[in-house]
Amino acid sequence: MQQYNFLTEAAFERIRRILFYFCLLVFFLGLPFILTFALGYKFNYQSLKFVKTGLIYIKTQPEGAKVYINGKLFSQKSPTSIQELLPGVYKIVLELAAHYPWKAEVDVEAGKVSRIDKVIFFPLRPVLEQLNREKFSSFRIDLKRKLIYYLDQEKKVVYRSNFDASNFEDIASLPEYFSPIDNWNISPDEKKFFIYNAHQIAVLTFDLGSNDEYLATPVFLDYDQEKITNVFWHSDSYHLVVLTNKYIQVIEARALARPINLVELNKENAMASYDQEQDLLFFGDSQIPADNGSYNNLYKLELSANSYLFDKFIKGKVND
């Protein structure tokens, strides 16, 4: 066969063996270098010893910041990593044009990564934009983060605009005789809102061209004997959760509705927070035990559509 082949069988076998042993050599020579590099070791040519180093990983928002380490500009911009650092403290400065610089002292440990990955660059000249076009007393942002509602107590008007201040429009008028307004809020369905003061709640509908006459009629709920301290919308946009100086109540947003006292409070002006997603009311109330001391407790009241949960809670609190 040799006469027909430029390379003989033996020559091919020789080439193969050379390749095999070359690869074997590369493996055994290369592997220690790769592993020592991976583990963070650096060969010190002066002491002829391996020294365990650490590294700093830098990630910024936005990217592209200049990196200074102990005052010297690093060759790469963020995101980057500075490898083979001997253990110790390093002064790191990150700079991005037209933004506030970021400075810190970073402790580098042997064989470890020091991560600087939560840097946000804030602009020197913040982007500021006026959104309102009329005077207003207070504002609310809807749950979907798309609309802004403005209430003007002087003109007794509610305005609305988009987040970018476009579509500024007058969407409701407040009752002339309702004063003062302690607080107000938009219903989750964004069709109505309530305003309240110490002894009265008014539920008003936005003038959005709806033909719903039932909703269009303002509803007034009077609290002559109690003092209203806080009001929340239930997620159904129909019930109101009312905190007075005596009770936690639920009441329908309709004329002549009667409140249900869910919890009797020991403390006036109870702190409260309402989770509209799960219809949970968190509130603080005091407990007066037999020794006449006073303890503040935090309670959770479930107000979801499953009414049995109300009973369960009330029984639980009575037992307490």
Place this chain on the structure above:
Amino acid sequence: MTRPKGAKRIFEIIPGALSWMIIISLIYLSFVQPLVCAVLIITFDFYWILRTVYLTLLLVLAHHRLSRQKGKDWLKVCCALPLENGWESLQQLVIFPICHEGLEVLRPSLEALSLSHYPLEKIIVVLAFEARNSQAKSNALILEQEFSAKFGAFLSTFHPDGLAGESRTKGANATWSAKAAKVFLDSRRVDYAKVLVSCFDADTCVDVEYFGCLSYHFLTSAKPHQASYQPMPVYNNNIWQAPSFARLVEISGSFCQMIESMRLEKFITFSSHSMSFKTLVEVDYWPTNMISDDSVIYWKGFLHFNGDYRVIPLYITVSMDVAYGNNIWRTMLVQYKQKRRWAWGVENFPFIVMGFTENKKIPFIKKIRRSFHLLESHVTWAVWAVILVVIGPLPILFGGAFFSQMAIAYNLPKITGLLFRFTVLTSLTWIFLSWTILPPRPKGVSWFKHVLLILEWFFVPFIILILGSAPALDAQTRLMLAKYMEFNPTLKGNKVL
């Protein structure tokens, strides 16, 4: 197949147990010792990259040998041999074991055979049908009418189902037909030493120069009866029609075989192969109860000749069908089953280890080397893709807060990524070589398919996930649990699922 007892059963368990032990240990380490796991992964990644580079270089050499011998007039080369070699006295016995393949598969194989640049009167064709195939008799009759006049002899055999000691395997059918051919040769008083037997898959289309090439290598080799002759399998019959997914897998399979042909100390017979009929009779034919008959016949020769048996590569192609289904999922299934059947070659491990324990004449070192090679190749096949794709990211994901602060946790993905960038070069080489072994584009096939043939290599990462380790792990687990596989031939040709 009945479950063997004692030592053989232990050797059946070893490959699967080893593969699972490696995988489970690495997963366990990634949780409790992520640092150790990361070091092992980097080591394996580096080893794998160098192995890929090394094997790609071998592929280039094998491809060089194949392309250099392409189109060579081997018969002329045989004629130029000294008279004492006497190629004219050689007879070629060609066996096609047929399970359920129909005329659409068999006709092209016989037509290719009939076009051989070799005296056809010196070719004895044996169509080895399974008697359980209802179409066997009628197909045999049709093919005899069409082809029998072209060859020196044309036999059809019908292997009965359920013979004692046999499984439903290709080897059982091939052995039955070889014994029938022996009776035929005896009747003509043909010297077995002058007969070369080629056992071809039913869809095998031989190169016109195949028998000249085979004869030349047989006549010029030292100890020609102590060798098998292995052509390079390519899957060109329907490669232009096959979906890219299947095409890619089969091209990779051809390349693996070409690479193996450069590693003679590990090279064993695969699929279609040839050998001396004298040797076949001496080693008692192909195994009748093992699926991987194509490789076991080599080991039988190795044991029979006390380790002095080898496989001689023939740098000439035999072309077969790409196995595929009528949609991508069926194609995956077909390919998966085919690869699992190939991986079932792990059954060779208990076979050879048991053979080695009985044979005292094979040098001990040779026994250890060959056993280790076989075990290592199967275990590596079962674990490599799992380690690279599945276990690789685990230390980062589950190493915990302490590990994530370590330099190696940061460097692991960087080093792995850097190492694998080197494989781009090897991939480009594979793409180029795959393009060169393609048959001419048939009329009616768009030129755009050439572009697809290059782009399809980007599927490799997905194919690795499905066909990388899973079939091998499946086969080894079955052997470990004594859930023995039945021979399930791959559906080919027009018989797509």
